Amino acid sequence: MSDMIVHSRLCSNFPDLLFGMSTRKGGVSPEPLGMNLSFNVGDDPRNVEENRARFFGAMAIPQSRLAFPKQIHSGTVRTVREPGMYADCDALVTATPGIFLAVSIADCVPVFLFEPVIRSVAAVHSGWRGSKQRILAEAEQTMHSEYGANSADMLAFIGPCAGGCCYEVGEEVASQFNDEFVIRDQGKKPHLDLKAFNRALLIASGLKEENIEVSPDCTICNTLYHSYRRDGARSGRMYGVIGFAEEAAGVPGIGTQ
Ligand SMILES: [Zn+2]
DSSP, X not given: OOSSEEOOTTGGGOTTEEEEXXXXXXXXXXXXXXXXXXTTSSOOHHHHHHHHHHHHHHHTOOGGGEEEEOOOSOOOEEEOSSOEEEOSOSEEEEOOTTOEEEEXXXXXXXXXXXXXXXXXXXXXXXXXXXXXXXXXXXXXXHHHHHHOOOGGGOEEEEOSBOOTTTOBOOHHHHTTSOGGGEEOOTTSOOEEOHHXXXXXXXXXXXXXXXXXXXXXXXXXXXXXXXXXXXXXXXXXXXXXXXXEOOOOTTSTTTTOO
């Protein structure tokens, strides 16, 4: 099995749902960039283009159908029906088949939601600032209010990100979170467990525990992933992408959207 794409166990039960997250492996950029998908980290654009062609090609997702949030560490969610770059937000929601939502990742928490009954998806970038603003709960609420998604039917994948094992924060950040999400060891700076925090937000929003999948992987201590904390300015970026495929031509229902 290739280590180029991280899959989700929950998503794999739905054949027309496309989901995957890239890693540091399978690309052409010089190390430590490897499979870097960002044009904004000083990588050669030709390498980034080749890397994107490889990752999105392996996902069978046309790059012309991608929608991206600008990712400004906000709590803002936007609903989209067209591909493109969406400024001033950190999460996108759609119910349009053939639109694929993509978030860029290097330590911040990526969360992907999908509701298979009404076929709506969300891609959420939730660093500590976004987490503090409860952007994930906002995304769930947007799927509900815009499309009638039901939280009891909703599934979630919390992807690889800075784990509680390594994610050291200052007291000024730790103090903004409930004690149950802060790990304190004698003589060490506090560590923040943002996976647990975001999982708790989903449960409070009405998702069932068995419908929430949490990656055990930490981007900082697992070199399969890019990590800004670990590699600093030399760090590349990964992408996670989710969306429902359009129905095949000739199948009833096409063109009725
Ligand atoms: Zn770690």
